[in-house]
Amino acid sequence: MEKVFKGKEIDLAVGELASLLKKAKKTVILTGAGMDTESNIPDFRSKNGWWKKIDPRMVASTESLYNDYSLFHEFYLMRIKLLEGIVPHEGHYIIADLEKRGMIKSVVTQNVAGLHTVAGNQNVYELHGNIKSIRCDGCNQGAKLEDFFAGKDCTSCGARALRPNVVLFGETLPPQVWEDAVGDIKSCDLLIVIGTSLEVYPVNQLPLWARGKTVFINNEDRGAGYPFDLRIIGKAGEVLRKLQEKL
Numbered sequence: 001m002e003k004v005f006k007g008k009e010i011d012l013a014v015g016e017l018a019s020l021l022k023k024a025k026k027t028v029i030l031t032g033a034g035m036d037t038e039s040n041i042p043d044f045r046s047k048n049g050w051w052k053k054i055d056p057r058m059v060a061s062t063e064s065l066y067n068d069y070s071l072f073h074e075f076y077l078m079r080i081k082l083l084e085g086i087v088p089h090e091g092h093y094i095i096a097d098l099e100k101r102g103m104i105k106s107v108v109t110q111n112v113a114g115l116h117t118v119a120g121n122q123n124v125y126e127l128h129g130n131i132k133s134i135r136c137d138g139c140n141q142g143a144k145l146e147d148f149f150a151g152k153d154c155t156s157c158g159a160r161a162l163r164p165n166v167v168l169f170g171e172t173l174p175p176q177v178w179e180d181a182v183g184d185i186k187s188c189d190l191l192i193v194i195g196t197s198l199e200v201y202p203v204n205q206l207p208l209w210a211r212g213k214t215v216f217i218n219n220e221d222r223g224a225g226y227p228f229d230l231r232i233i234g235k236a237g238e239v240l241r242k243l244q245e246k247l
């Protein structure tokens with residue numbers, strides 16, 4: 001039976017989560033943009049989210065890459081520049097500590113800023129890629145971030161097609177990363193999902209494939225149609241801080 005906790009009940013819920021985590025032999029954490037907002041990176045679909053201001057098809061799709069490279073380039077340049085000075089918050093470090101203590105197997109993330117790795121997690125599956133890694137869309141050759149910043153063409157094939165290694169609308173997820181992440185999720189006995197609207201396919205299917213216990217932490221009431229064992233409505237950083245205190 002699903003249990004939903006908010007406000008003052010969060011302490012109770014975190015107690016349940018802590019005991020699930022202590023019992024679990026293999027735990028996986030799945031994160032979305034809500035994991036990074038407390039580091040001042042906007043998410044996509046809440047009030048101040050990117051896709052409330054800009055249509056993703058205009059700037060973050062294969063159509064935009066092929067048909068309006070200048071706008072595509074401008075958008076990603078702005079996104080990358082906004083990451084200057086951005087660092088992980090306490091919640092990221094708590095997740096990294098859980099891995100160091102052997103309490104979680106891996107982190108599967110939709111986020112492209114790389115904050116889990118910066119915080120110290122080693123087993124991170126970046127399902128939507130990494131925004132600071134650049135390649136040529138034409139020949140696939142890796143390129144320097146500064147060349148993308150300078151608006152240069154590919155030094156290998158000459159195409160005007162440098163792009164971040166992120167999954168654009170209209171593209172599929174990196175197959176090996178996806179396969180490994182799915183393998184971990186199908187075989188874990190606890191999946192903790194943090195800060196995602198669960199609107200984006202195929203990642204929104206992953207909680208349905210977990211065979212063990214599932215817990216959802218989000219600051220707005222989402223995920224009601226999913227068979228989560230626990231839903232905690234609260235901020236990622238706060239819930240993780242309380243969790244750490246109980247471990």
Ligand code: OAD
Pocket residue numbers: 031032033034035037038043044045046049056110111128166167168169194195196197198199200217218219220222234235236237
């Ligand atoms: P969304 O913006 O769709 O959802 C983020 C969720 O996190 C929302 O429900 C927020 O309310 C919640 N949230 C925000 N801050 C939070 C906090 N501090 N604590 C807890 N929850 C918080 O982002 P995603 O679900 O990650 O794809 O979006 C999935 C994909 O859509 C992204 O990876 C991106 C986007 O198009 C690509 O770039 C390929």
